[in-house]
Amino acid sequence: MTAEKNDSNAVALQEATRAEVEATTDIRQFVTFIVGDEVFAVDMAPVQEIIRVPEVVKVPLAPRTLDGLANLRGKVLPIISLRRIFGFDERVADDASRAVVIDQGRQPLGFVVDRVVSVVGVDPRHIEGTAAISSTVNTELVSGLLKDVGGYPMIMVLDFGKLIANEFADIAVKAGNHTEIATQAAARPDAQQDKINDELHLVNFEVADQEYAIVIDDVQEIVQVPELIVHVPHSESHVLGVMTLRNRLLPLVSLRRMFGLPTREADENSRIVVVSLGTASVGVVMDSVNEVLRVARTDVDAMPAMLSKEGNLSDISQICRLDSGKRLVSILSVGNMFRHTAIKEALATVDNMADQDAQQGTAVSAKRSDDDRSDDEEQVVVFVLGKEEFGVPIDSVQEIVRVAEAMTRVPKAPPAVEGVINLRGAVLPVMDLRRRLGLEQIARSDRQRIMVFLIDGVRTGFIVDSVVEVLKVHKTTIEPAPHLSGEQSMLLARMANLEKQKRMVQLLDPSYLIEKQELQALAQLAAA
Template sequence: MNSPHPESGLAGSVEGAAGAGGQAISASQYVTFEAGDEVFAVAMAPVQEIIRVPDVVRVPLSPPTLDGLANLRGKVLPIVSLRRALGFADRAADDASRAVVIDLGQPIGFVVDRVASVVGVDASKIEDVGSISGTVNAELLSGLIKDIGGHAMVMVLNFEKLIAQEFAQIAAIGRRSSEGHSPGTASTVQALDTSPDDDELQLVSFDVAGQEYAITIEDVQEIVQVPEQIIQVPHAQAHVLGVMTLRNRLLPLVALRRMFVLAEQDANEQSRIVVLGIGGASVGVVVDKVNEVLRVARRDVQAMPSLLAQDESMSDVSEICRLEAGKRLVSIICTTKLFRHSVIKEALNAVNDDSQSTAEDHAHEHSGEDGRRADDDEQVVVFRLGSEEFGVPIDSVQEIVRVPDLLTHVPKAPASVEGVINLRGTVLPVLDLRRRLGLAAIARNDGQRIVVFLIRGVRTGFIVDAVAEVLKVPRRAIEAAPQLSDEQSTLLARMANLEKQKRMLQLIDPAYLLAAGDLQHVAELAA
């Protein structure tokens, strides 16, 4: 997503004239612009700047006039279609289109067809709007200017009323602030019960050359995509791919295919790096694809048979997990044993020799990368719905499983419920997150996953298009999302604005995933 930049010329003069809060400009200066077949004006005082129409992240549960959210120099900026807000036919932005950034308590960018000019208007030339009849609701106008800037008639838009009409939440920000409430925050109704039972293991499973392996989730720091550039380490063993930069630190990378003496395969869009940590050290292991986050009963886990344990290629595998009545075997890798492996040691030493001193290692052990404390990050599971990325706290996720070929549909179940599945002997109600967020449905496909939460005592699964990664997000990059509707301001109250990566993650509060009316019905299905 590209960060928008102010226009030169006209927009630059607008930004310079407006100054800080518009205090230095004359009250009679107006910016004129076109939308539809009409010409409008706005007093320049609330105009912060005029920018090219930026790329946006689309927000579910928001008013239909909202195109999405953009990144304006590190700040989240709502982008609104003025055409749709005024009831004109929609059209795609072109080279002449601009976003006029208006600040009336919170900056909002209004997309217009073309910005015309900045004009000076004598107060005596502004007429009342009572006599206006036409395509625009007169209640959204504050005046009428005749014979100005080469136009016979220019309507002065009242953006305060327009915002109040389209965004009741934004219009209420000032009132809430004056009452001592902090805008854009949402309190969790009830903490989600996410701690695994004593008789369960929580595992991240992945494939390497067609074989399924897993690592306990507490040893997984994050899961990221394979970068385009990997820095080679001279004279390293063949198993060491090199190092990558991960948030201002060097992370050594090891190919599990090579470690396990398996056939080579180039990285593709499904390949992932599972970042493992132990004792302050971190290493990334490259796997073919990440499958699921599993909760398995300890009774389904058994120690590696002694005969196999003596095999050097299996020395890092400590246990075998038997699922689906023994039809599915998952090899559990012991991270402690893995870090004792000579290849892992060499990878860590290569990074230390190349860029880090022992003193820096101790600092990282206590502070995390780039000098931050470990608790300065929030670990989130990132998933996709269409082209947009969403995140949930990793502690809220019970597990992530494949979508079965068949979901059992329940008669008279709420419309939001897709069906139920048998998850290790228990009934799991499954909802489509697209439908929950008011997005268009898509056909079932192999990339979809069910993310399982425990919401107020009810274990519930939500279908997502794809699970992308597990990511550590600096808390300083997390901010309150603009309040666009009552439901959005609770369910999607926060955003992670990763400006350097040109990404925005909409953070979901899982406590609000079940609407109040659905909770009882879903609980009955689960029972």
């Protein structure tokens, strides 16, 4: 009997041990966190990581619960406020705040919480359904309850799948479909471009209060003056030095010094216009870049022979007459500029640096090649609204002009239309892009510009806060923007994630700027 009793005890012990092991195997891990005065939990499985709340880029036309978009190791991450979703009071993120990154196989999302408490292992016996509280609490977003876990009598387990479906239904679209939409938007043939051959397309800039222009085909891009310019010893005074532009050396010259004008330190308005002739490229520093103009060739005259000079002063090849001749703009010949001793000196400086680097065995390559015109890059005009940067394909921009001091208001015009202006004898309807994107209105300023697009045959201007630069963006940095809403996904389908520059440029498709029902009204307005 004693042996049988011992065997029975041993079997009971084995079964108890097995049950304990099985119970331990079923332990589930949860991340617990606090939002407002409530404690919540989420199953560990969809939690990709937990990060400090990053800086974000605000997105127009997005749900109000979206704080913005952040860069997470080269990938775009939407950042969402759980406080806003739950209707809690707003609170500025502090050192304790965290973003819990949830990845359910579509678009990873970061949810801002006030504080992450801990990661806990929970015995299934401490997990209950929501039936006990369903009569008093809306349990639509709650998948279960944790009882007596982590020192809390009850913790609600959030169902992030339902939360995302409710708040961001458009994100539920699979990434493959989203990519297809963005690809179609990028590849859409632009049959709306103006093919008129009797116009010049010019980049207009200013130096020492004088206006100049360069034919846009000769302009590779327009960039901001960098913080670091490498000055070259014993170089001519008009050679400012060299800068790095996408892993190549770009020589810089000052147009002020080339023309013998007083020198001036670069400021926030200064820009570098990168011009090219064949395989050679040079950055020319201007006081400011003002507009992109379309000018009738009948308004352009050749430089009078008696004023045209040989050598370093022959850069101006034509004179453009605007505003009935009240405004004269000098058109610079890039071909003549490249014969200027200043340009030759700058190109020679870069060649010498490249030769020295090669002799020393360094990896710096300063060869000027046709890479700038590679099919792997897109050229976009970058403009600003508030603190955010946006871009449009350069081919979609008809021109960029100053905001007129007075716009004519038109009765019964579409609500978004600010008014109309006379643009070289044609009526141009003008809309405020801030209003179109649901952004806060601001007072007019000298930095604002009107960007003119041709949309379904209707030429329309949109006011932006300022035009920053013309930028070449490598296609590897362009990705589909998170699918946040139907309107946003069409208008802002793509994003240039320039990680090294710590910049995100939201790429806008101008063809979606005007609602279909507004086009007819605008066409009638333009024809009036």
